[in-house]
Amino acid sequence: MxxxxxxxxxxxxxxxxxxxxxxxxxxxxxxxxxxxxxxxxxxxxxxxxxxxxxxxxxxxxxxxxxxxxxxxxxxxxxxxxxxxxxxxxxxxxxxxxxxxxxxxxxxxxxxxxxxxxxxxxxxxxxGFNRRFDPNVAEVHRRVEAGEIGQLEQLTIISRDPTPPPGEYLAVSGGMFRDMTIHDFDMARFFLGEITSVYATGSALFSDDARAVGDVDSASLILTNAAGVQCQIINSRHCGYGYDQRLEAFGSLGSLRVGNQRDTTVVFDGASATDVKNPIQNFFLERYAAAYQIELQHFLTSIASGVAPSPSFEDGREAVVCALAAQRSLSEGRVVALSEFGL
Ligand SMILES: NC(=O)c1ccc[n+]([C@@H]2O[C@H](COP(=O)([O-])OP(=O)(O)OC[C@H]3O[C@@H](n4cnc5c(N)ncnc54)[C@H](O)[C@@H]3O)[C@@H](O)[C@H]2O)c1
Incomplete structure (x- = not known):
């Protein structure tokens, strides 16, 4: 080196x-x-x-x-x-x-x-960039500080604006390994090691997804050893942009990250009082700051010699969650991660 x-x-x-x-x-x-x-x-x-x-x-x-x-x-x-x-x-x-x-x-x-x-x-x-999103990082820090007491439930809503092209879907490895992988990492970021996964899903609107045996809509429940649950809701489409929400619910309260807009300007008129700008369109816009902070963390880890996080092991564990979700979907049952030798 x-x-x-x-x-x-x-x-x-x-x-x-x-x-x-x-x-x-x-x-x-x-x-x-x-x-x-x-x-x-x-x-x-x-x-x-x-x-x-x-x-x-x-x-x-x-x-x-x-x-x-x-x-x-x-x-x-x-x-x-x-x-x-x-x-x-x-x-x-x-x-x-x-x-x-x-x-x-x-x-x-x-x-x-x-x-x-x-x-x-x-x-x-x-590159699990969402850990570095300033809002997610703040919720994580405040959960760790005990502000909402004991964490009991984590809810993640993650919807892409439009499905990827059919050629991409064919080699993507399926929704769980391609898209939900970020949410598995979020679940692990907040809950620690996951012990079981239950997944259900359907191809409701994407012929391309159906053609390759994939789903375009999914709901998953992940559980850790203490019984804390994480619910993940995914869709490959969303008419109002990139829907990225997260809620941590605990014994003393909850902390939420909502969708973001390019402007905080709010329109009030005779016919409506509302924000008229759509939410940010996709990951390039929504996680722009997260990618920059992620890079800084990487550079700092090189300078300090301290191993970076999320680590290779974090990347591996998220893939295990995705494989468990795939098995759960096809077999219609709760899948323990121990089935993968963990
Ligand atoms: N963290 C995130 O938010 C995020 C977002 C998008 C993509 N990704 C990941 O990044 C990767 C690339 O995705 P993308 O959307 O940029 O895809 P892309 O298809 O736009 O770009 C991939 C590029 O890699 C090139 N490539 C193929 N083999 C190569 C090789 N051996 N050496 C160097 N380059 C090679 C291709 O020619 C292509 O230009 C995927 O693994 C994807 O899952 C992560």
Whole structure:
């Protein structure tokens, strides 16, 4: 690992120049503690376009990034099936890694990567950005401080504005591993280890989801060892934008995170008194601050040598929850996570 001093900025390579790669590239360029050095993507034209925007170099060969001693850390924002291979190669090259969710769709691939990477896997961070949303973080801090007494129930509503295209759904691994994975991490963030999952769902409106045996609407109940429950409500569509709400209910009260708008201006008129602007449209807008704070946490963990959080293990456990949910949906029963060897 290249020595890092507080005065230096962290040299960064990004794998993937798609939607999330572009978010990370912009944030790396914005952060005085990091410098974008490389963008790597088999779509060299896309890598070049993104790299040029921030004065970085482009390549379609990961070795160019991994053999550059100025690269101290990489952000793996490529397509999901490439995550574990790029993570292991990067760890072996002595780089710190922030890997996007999900780590992989299959547990055996994740476990093989963990074994291949060795002890430095503890420095791999997983991109569960919602933990860094300032509102979610505040609710979490206040729950931990005991403000609502004993946490008894967590409710998460998470609805995307529109379903992804059919080609994406076909390789997504299903709603639970692709979309609900963020909510599983939220549940674990608040409740700690989950012991059982019950999931039910239907394909109500998406022919594409139906065609690949997936659901577009789901309700799940997760429980921890103490019996604290988390209810998750998901939909692949929502006519009023990206519906992201969370409520922590405890013995002394509740704390809620509501939807956000670009403006707090409220219209009052003769025919209506209401906010007329829709809620923020999708993750790029809603979690813009979260991605920036996530990156800062990653950079701080590199500078301090303290392992980042959420960790590789957090990424793995969220996938276990998703696999349990999939089994619950197909078998119509509560599934204990111990069935997956936990
Ligand atoms: N944390 C979040 O909020 C969030 C949001 C969106 C996507 N994601 C995750 O990020 C990943 C990418 O999603 P996206 O929406 O940006 O997809 P995308 O399809 O827009 O971009 C993926 C890019 O990765 C490139 N790629 C494929 N193989 C590669 C390889 N071996 N090396 C480098 N690049 C490679 C593709 O050519 C493409 O340009 C997915 O795993 C997704 O689940 C996370």
């Amino acid at each position: 290249t020595e890092y001093t507080e005065a230096a900025t962290v040299g960064i390579g990004i794998f993937g120049s798609g939607r999330i790669g572009q978010v990370h590239a912009a944030n790396v360029a914005l952060n005085p503690g990091s410098t974008l050095l490389w963008v790597c993507d088999p779509r060299l034209d896309a890598a070049t376009e993104l790299a040029q925007k921030y004065g970085a170099r482009a390549t379609d060969n990961p070795n160019d990034v991994l053999s550059d001693p100025a690269v101290q850390a990489v952000l793996v924002g490529s397509s999901t099936p490439t995550h574990m291979d790029l993570t292991v190669q990067s760890v072996r090259a002595g780089k710190r890694v922030l890997c996007e969710k999900p780590l992989d769709l299959e547990l055996d691939v994740i476990d093989a990567a963990r074994a291949d990477a060795g002890p430095d896997i503890e420095h791999v961070m997983v």
